[in-house]
Amino acid sequence: MEKKFEEFPGVSWTPCPEQFITIEEKLCTGCAACIMVCLADCFEIKNKKAKVKSLEKCMECSSCWYICPADAIQFSFPSGGTGFKTQYG
Amino acid sequence: MAKNFDVIVIGAGFGGPVAAKICVDAGYRTLLIERAEKPGEKVISGLTIPFYGFLFGPEFIVNGNPPIERPADGIINYIILDIEKETIEIDDSLKIPKPFSPIIAFGYNTYCQPFCEWETDIAIKSGVTFLNATTVVDIIKEDGFVKGVETDKGEKFYSKILIDAEGSQGLLAIKAGVREKYPPEMISLADTYDYIISKKLLDNIFGYTVSFCWGWDEEKIAPPLGYGNGLMLWPYRESIHFIQDQCLVLENNKIPNLKKNFQTYHKNITSKLPFWKNNVAPYAKLRAKMFQGFEIFVGLKKNLRNMPNYTDGMLLIGDAAGLESTELCDGVPSAWFSAEIAAKVAISAIEANDFSASFLSIYDMQIKDHPIIQWSISGRNRHDLRFAQKSHDKEELKKYVHNGWGLGALTHFSTPLIQMIVKILREHPEIVKRWIKMYFRYFQNYLYNDYGTKISKYRYNQIRKNRNSKNEVLFRCFLIFIDLIMKIIVTFYKMFKRLIPSVEFINPFVKRILPQFEPLFIKLINLLEPLLNLLSKKIIKFTQYANPYLFS
Numbered sequence: 001m002e003k004k005f006e007e008f009p010g011v012s013w014t015p016c017p018e019q020f021i022t023i024e025e026k027l028c029t030g031c032a033a034c035i036m037v038c039l040a041d042c043f044e045i046k047n048k049k050a051k052v053k054s055l056e057k058c059m060e061c062s063s064c065w066y067i068c069p070a071d072a073i074q075f076s077f078p079s080g081g082t083g084f085k086t087q088y089g
Numbered sequence: 090m091a092k093n094f095d096v097i098v099i100g101a102g103f104g105g106p107v108a109a110k111i112c113v114d115a116g117y118r119t120l121l122i123e124r125a126e127k128p129g130e131k132v133i134s135g136l137t138i139p140f141y142g143f144l145f146g147p148e149f150i151v152n153g154n155p156p157i158e159r160p161a162d163g164i165i166n167y168i169i170l171d172i173e174k175e176t177i178e179i180d181d182s183l184k185i186p187k188p189f190s191p192i193i194a195f196g197y198n199t200y201c202q203p204f205c206e207w208e209t210d211i212a213i214k215s216g217v218t219f220l221n222a223t224t225v226v227d228i229i230k231e232d233g234f235v236k237g238v239e240t241d242k243g244e245k246f247y248s249k250i251l252i253d254a255e256g257s258q259g260l261l262a263i264k265a266g267v268r269e270k271y272p273p274e275m276i277s278l279a280d281t282y283d284y285i286i287s288k289k290l291l292d293n294i295f296g297y298t299v300s301f302c303w304g305w306d307e308e309k310i311a312p313p314l315g316y317g318n319g320l321m322l323w324p325y326r327e328s329i330h331f332i333q334d335q336c337l338v339l340e341n342n343k344i345p346n347l348k349k350n351f352q353t354y355h356k357n358i359t360s361k362l363p364f365w366k367n368n369v370a371p372y373a374k375l376r377a378k379m380f381q382g383f384e385i386f387v388g389l390k391k392n393l394r395n396m397p398n399y400t401d402g403m404l405l406i407g408d409a410a411g412l413e414s415t416e417l418c419d420g421v422p423s424a425w426f427s428a429e430i431a432a433k434v435a436i437s438a439i440e441a442n443d444f445s446a447s448f449l450s451i452y453d454m455q456i457k458d459h460p461i462i463q464w465s466i467s468g469r470n471r472h473d474l475r476f477a478q479k480s481h482d483k484e485e486l487k488k489y490v491h492n493g494w495g496l497g498a499l500t501h502f503s504t505p506l507i508q509m510i511v512k513i514l515r516e517h518p519e520i521v522k523r524w525i526k527m528y529f530r531y532f533q534n535y536l537y538n539d540y541g542t543k544i545s546k547y548r549y550n551q552i553r554k555n556r557n558s559k560n561e562v563l564f565r566c567f568l569i570f571i572d573l574i575m576k577i578i579v580t581f582y583k584m585f586k587r588l589i590p591s592v593e594f595i596n597p598f599v600k601r602i603l604p605q606f607e608p609l610f611i612k613l614i615n616l617l618e619p620l621l622n623l624l625s626k627k628i629i630k631f632t633q634y635a636n637p638y639l640f641s
Contacts, residue, residue: 010283010377036344037278037337039351039380060131061382062258066273067337067344076260079241081126081222087202088283088328088377089133 005057011086013056016078021064023050027072034064034073059084091218094120096435097238097248099225099261101128103201104407104424105254106208107147109217111432112252117439119217120246121209122238124224129205133281133381134420135323135332137161137196137299141461142422143531144524145509147429149211151520151527156203156540158325160194160532162297166490169304169311170483172361180487182496182607184298186614188624191297192532192632198299198323198330207540225255228265228403234444235265235402250402250435250444254428257384257408257420267400268411271393277385279334280351283377286369288327294368295324301494302362303474305481309357320358326538329373333358336385340479384408388415388466398456399449404431410456416468416493423462430455460505460512468493468501496607500600507592511582518579522572530640532632544637555634564631564639 003013021042023034030048040057043050043064050072060083065075077083095117098109106128109121125131143151163184170176185195213219220240229237229245237247238261255261262268302320304310311319311333323330333354339345359370387393388411398410406412407424414423434452438444456462470493477485491497513520534540537548582589614621 008378009375011379033344037347039278039280039348059133059380061278061380063273063276063278063337063347063382065258066271066276066382075258076226077124077224080124080224083131085125085127085130086133086377086379087130087200089129089131089201089281089379089381 003056008057008059010088011059011084013084014082015056016082018079019052019055020060020076020078020083021052021055021058022074023052024072024074025049027070029070029072031069033067033069037063037067090220091118091120092244092246094118094218094246094248095439096120096250096252096432097122097246098252098254099238100254100256100409101125101209101212101219101221102132102205102254102256102407102424103208103421104428105252106205106212106217107150107425107428108252108254108406108432108435110149110208110212110215111147111429112435113212113216115432115436117436120220120248121212121217122220122223122225122240122246123209124222126222127202127206128209128221129202132201132205133279133379134201134383135279135281135321135330136201136421137198137323137419138421139196139417139419140194141506141509142425143197143527145461145513146422146425150208150425151523153207153211154530154534154540154542155199155207157197157199157531157535158328159198159323160191160297160535161196161198161299161323162190162194163299164494165298165300166494167300167302167304167362167364168483168487168490169302169308169362172304172308172310172357175363177363178487180490180495181298182491182611183494183498187618187621188628190625192528192628194297194528194531197531198325200325203540225261228261230265233401235400249439250404252428252431252435253403253405253409254407254424255409257382257411257413259405259409262403262405262409265400265403267398267403267405268396271384271387273337275384275387275390275393276337276382277334278337278347278380278382279332280347280355281377281379281381282331282355282375283379284329284331284369284373285327285376286329286373290368290372291324291327291329294364295322295329297324299323300364302358303478303486303490305478309353310362311354320354326535328376329369334383337382383420384411384413385418386415386472387411387413389469389472394466397453398427399446399452401446401449402444404435404449404452406431412456412462412466414465414468416465416471418471419465423465426459426462427456430459460508464502464505470494470498470501497603500603501596503599504592504596507595511592514575514579515582518575519572521575522568525568525571526640529632529635530637532629533635533637533640536633548637552634552636556636557631557634560631561635561639564635 044053101123113119166180168178224241227239300322406427412423413420474489
């Protein structure tokens, strides 16, 4: 079940069944602020709107939620026992 | 599993288990909920927990033996003026002199995961019900009062009072209508690396000192000046923790490309910074790379500092209450202090059967009355440092580095420190004895990599072979002597309390005498160096081979 990525040694992920970060398309202005601050490549722009590409490397920092000028991003924590983990933090 | 508790604590980070343990020790049914499987495995922070967290923090930590990685006895500030020409100035004025160092440390470098787990285990042993791998998704409110929580599994747990230790995002506090989301300029993203390196090399390169780097924007060593903290390096037991961080928003409202910037800084640090390039890079192996956001400078904005930290039936502690240190970029001591205060307020609320915001407002009063919490959230040096960097004013930069991370810290930290010591000593003169034991216990823990209550067979055998019982008797006598002196001082203090002025004058006084005192102090230390080194070696040897129970 656990996933690891070469880009982030020492960290592993248990995939969360739900999408814990969502974008309200109506509010998104396509400014790409979320893409600029995300270190885990979670977002992409499609048809001038930000979409969640993949949360598989998300470390739940919530920078996307803070930065979105249109308040289009809803952030919640992944369900219990899922998401990232590390013992070197 | 029971659904009704007296207290529910959300989050088993640094603060949560402290609050939970105090409540359960007072005889109240307490539930601690954590979203990770193991406590602390979602906590990422390069970390020196400052000494005042241990001295004035929870009793079970002062008297316990937590998993520490390495004592920290000083800071070396590298002020990078031109990286290509290797023009670097150094401020290493903040250093505890030998023979006090490394036993008396100004902090302890730690990994978050084992530390949080150690705290949680102690809370569980005290009787706290622990629910791991459970995310709290909502707050249950009845008649305007917080009455419990709902989990991701759809379960509902009820309590008389809720202590929220969820961390800086404050999602539940926002849901409860207590707080608002911070603006993005108050958030910094920390890009964190963990390198394995041999202990011998670490001892030679770093010893017990933490290294910070500051520099002009175009050097691209630290995050663009003014918008981040610079580079911080912590030596651990057999690894180095490395953190560079940057605000989500630059001053002109421009959003930086964080991934690209962090890559540039990291490449420059590892290939251009002389001590890293020559002494560390060839021998270090990357073990982990992580990132996490945290709040900065929240304490400097009046509207954010005054956001409530309580409501009907709910108290917020630690980062969830915006108590991350503006001055030192550290949240653990305030998490511990606020956890203790919140737990005690929760207990009195249960006893009075009054969970109203007006009753709980005593919590906020006590937070505002805590000298160290207030100093740490309202200190301006780190903030001013960022603007000195921006203005390219070398003298200003050196001043704020010195005042923030050098001996100049005494010019603003002395008063709250003395206030806190006086406050504690008045009630517990015996605490000095406990502090001394703590320092020795922690150092023996460091030497043998042996935390918790069990003494490993290796440690036991090493000590048994080399014990010096004469020195142990001397140590006991020393403790009795210190204890006696403290009791006499406190008795005199109480007798002549009216004649003793408030300690408010200490900061301005230190500010005046430090410029004269500092060069003399450095000269004296240099002059006495051989003697101090010898003494230090003797104390370390004594600690290494002393009966562990001497320090318990």
